[in-house]
Amino acid sequence: MNIALVSNDGTRISRHFGRARSYVVVNIEEGREVAREIRAKPAHHGHSQHIHGPDEDEHQHGHDHDTMLAPIADCAVVIANGIGAPMSQRLRQAGLQLICTPILSVDEAIAAYLAGTLDDHPELVH
DSSP: OEEEEEESSSSBBOSOGGGOOEEEEEEEETTEEEEEEEEEOOOOOOGGGOOOOTTOOTHHHHHHHHHHHGGGTTEEEEEESSBOHHHHHHHHHTTOEEEEOSOOBHHHHHHHHHHTOOOOOGGGBO
């Protein structure tokens, strides 16, 4: 099973999912980490870069979210710190478990996940 953590540097969990530059993808087998890699995360275009016309629908935002999720299509769990409500919903629609944590260390979050002590903090969804 693969889990993904959003990060800018591979060692700390990004405070905002949409602004993170990469995913740390960890392969877990039999309750332990067996491999780790960094995957580039496509940028979210953000509202400031969209021109909203009267005929625009929500498809553009959904497309951006799908693009950001493509590199982690093989993952079952996403660990984040801060994340917007629309992206949180999109992750769940894609069948991914989202765990929001105040832990910022990638290594500490992985250790807590493996120990079964990584609690979800839904208040980190904004």
